[in-house]
Amino acid sequence: MGFKSDIEIAQEAEIRPILQIAEKLGIPEEYVENYGKYKAKIDYRYYNKELKDREDAKLVLVTAINPTPAGEGKTTTTIGLADGLNRLGKKTMVALREPSLGPVFGVKGGAAGGGYAQVIPMEDINLHFTGDLHAIGAANNLLAAMLDNHIHQGNKLRIVPKTITWRRVVDMNDRQLRNIVDGLGAKADGVTRQDGFDITVASEIMAIFCLATDITDLKARLSRIVVAYNEDGEPVTAGDLNAQGALTALLKDAIKPNLVQTLEGTPALIHGGPFANIAHGCNSVIATKMGMKLADYMITEAGFGADLGAEKFIDIKCRMAGLKPNAVVLVATVRALKYNGGVAKADLNNENLEALEKGIPNLLKHIENITTVYNLPAVVAINKFPTDTEAELELVRAKCRELGVNVALSDVWAKGGEGGEELAKEVLRLVEGESTMKFVYDAELTIKEKIEAIATKIYGADGVDYTSKASKEIAKLESLGFGNLPVCMAKNQYSLTDDAKKLGRPTGFRVTIRDITASIGAGFLVALTGDIMKMPGLPKVPSAEKIDVDENGVITGLF
Numbered sequence: 001m002g003f004k005s006d007i008e009i010a011q012e013a014e015i016r017p018i019l020q021i022a023e024k025l026g027i028p029e030e031y032v033e034n035y036g037k038y039k040a041k042i043d044y045r046y047y048n049k050e051l052k053d054r055e056d057a058k059l060v061l062v063t064a065i066n067p068t069p070a071g072e073g074k075t076t077t078t079i080g081l082a083d084g085l086n087r088l089g090k091k092t093m094v095a096l097r098e099p100s101l102g103p104v105f106g107v108k109g110g111a112a113g114g115g116y117a118q119v120i121p122m123e124d125i126n127l128h129f130t131g132d133l134h135a136i137g138a139a140n141n142l143l144a145a146m147l148d149n150h151i152h153q154g155n156k157l158r159i160v161p162k163t164i165t166w167r168r169v170v171d172m173n174d175r176q177l178r179n180i181v182d183g184l185g186a187k188a189d190g191v192t193r194q195d196g197f198d199i200t201v202a203s204e205i206m207a208i209f210c211l212a213t214d215i216t217d218l219k220a221r222l223s224r225i226v227v228a229y230n231e232d233g234e235p236v237t238a239g240d241l242n243a244q245g246a247l248t249a250l251l252k253d254a255i256k257p258n259l260v261q262t263l264e265g266t267p268a269l270i271h272g273g274p275f276a277n278i279a280h281g282c283n284s285v286i287a288t289k290m291g292m293k294l295a296d297y298m299i300t301e302a303g304f305g306a307d308l309g310a311e312k313f314i315d316i317k318c319r320m321a322g323l324k325p326n327a328v329v330l331v332a333t334v335r336a337l338k339y340n341g342g343v344a345k346a347d348l349n350n351e352n353l354e355a356l357e358k359g360i361p362n363l364l365k366h367i368e369n370i371t372t373v374y375n376l377p378a379v380v381a382i383n384k385f386p387t388d389t390e391a392e393l394e395l396v397r398a399k400c401r402e403l404g405v406n407v408a409l410s411d412v413w414a415k416g417g418e419g420g421e422e423l424a425k426e427v428l429r430l431v432e433g434e435s436t437m438k439f440v441y442d443a444e445l446t447i448k449e450k451i452e453a454i455a456t457k458i459y460g461a462d463g464v465d466y467t468s469k470a471s472k473e474i475a476k477l478e479s480l481g482f483g484n485l486p487v488c489m490a491k492n493q494y495s496l497t498d499d500a501k502k503l504g505r506p507t508g509f510r511v512t513i514r515d516i517t518a519s520i521g522a523g524f525l526v527a528l529t530g531d532i533m534k535m536p537g538l539p540k541v542p543s544a545e546k547i548d549v550d551e552n553g554v555i556t557g558l559f
Contacts, residue, residue: 006110006559009115009263016261018037022040022259027046028050042259042290044290052293057293057294060300063313065366066493068336068494070335072331073331074301074331076114079117082262083412085299096270097281102172102201104126107542115412118262120260131253139205142250147164158230164227180194180195196535198534201279202275211316212285212286213285225519225521226520235518257270258270271287278526288317304493306369310328326376327430329423331383335385338356340504353395356392362503363399364403369458383412409422448474470514487525488526490529491530497509
């Protein structure tokens, strides 16, 4: 059998009508809103009306080492683990984030899994899906338009244009839009000012969307968004602009979780998609909570490495939603660990125990964070490649064993759920008993104390330095009463440090906070490190160049 691409595997799959998947879960048809034959939205009101008093499922978080160009396969492992648990007779669901068009057409490609561990219909999920990201972008840009219109129409709120913090968004990697000047032309064309675009998933509305518990909570959070400051230095909110009703109207359908399925028919809720390097990196609270009432085991993932997505999952999502994972799966590959040990991407297929030994400390630091800081049981899932040697695998096992953590080989890319059974059995062993989760910091600490707790405990930094701009902003936020909010660190995903080139497990470094912004509607503060930005650019050869569609509408090149 020749090699098949992800999209070919997905297109050949026997896909079940989505009503069958909903029926298998026992969801009454009145709460199921079909988007074609194979996708549906589930009314969020179903949770409060019929689900909230049911017992919660065991919650399993899938995270990873710091990502590398070698690829780790976190989403693929998440899906394969859910399929593996179902093969073992356990009623399991999976909850994932929605892909952004930026990575789809940029470097990463799609985010629907890979090989024989995918969610389908893969093309729909990776492209427009059910329109959620478009709705979020429209709501964001309506607020921007209302803000500029208020200033143009006389500025009753006495907004200082230089203090505007609300930017426009587009769901595409477009560096050209990072910094723009708008309002050019005649007086009727608006007030001329410096502006800019972020990618849609970086919008605070995306974060709010993913943390809201229902439409009433969504509206209240939207009203608290700080968009600018007035002449007295006081925050101006979306509520001050009377925008929250219209914004909520744009999101009233998007807030309903999306139901799809894996290649093996495991139900999957895919909803919301904040990046973990610039936002909190988790799917929606509504989807996670709903899934935890519909199944006995809920498998979910958090973006990028355990220093980013897992920390934010615990300190932001779990803190706000009252969730507690029972176990954590940490995904790694032998190839990625060798890359962390200094091996060039072209040479990763060759056995290199010396480089592997140098790269393993990155994995061990993440294990230590999960087991000693988050205080949760963990298993390392080695996403198997044909080039892995037994000597390499045994070295990883031995090092993890020293920390009291088992290693399970995951072959879900090639074998689907069957290849996830070893991992599934270890997860079942770990989830017994109540969750022992701990937060990294107490929310009542000062802003700087919270930042320093994350940097020293999770990244391994010696301390934190602040630019004068960041220190002034922190003092202002605390004076406005925002000091008790959790902190969302905006940091590169490739390194435990704020320098993307420092791989492995660096020591003797400090983290620099260059600025801090307030996402008051979402309910957290964003601390910006290094040169992290909220609008990515396309690479030299974007994935978009490889994507095509034939006369029958069949897409190729999507992965």
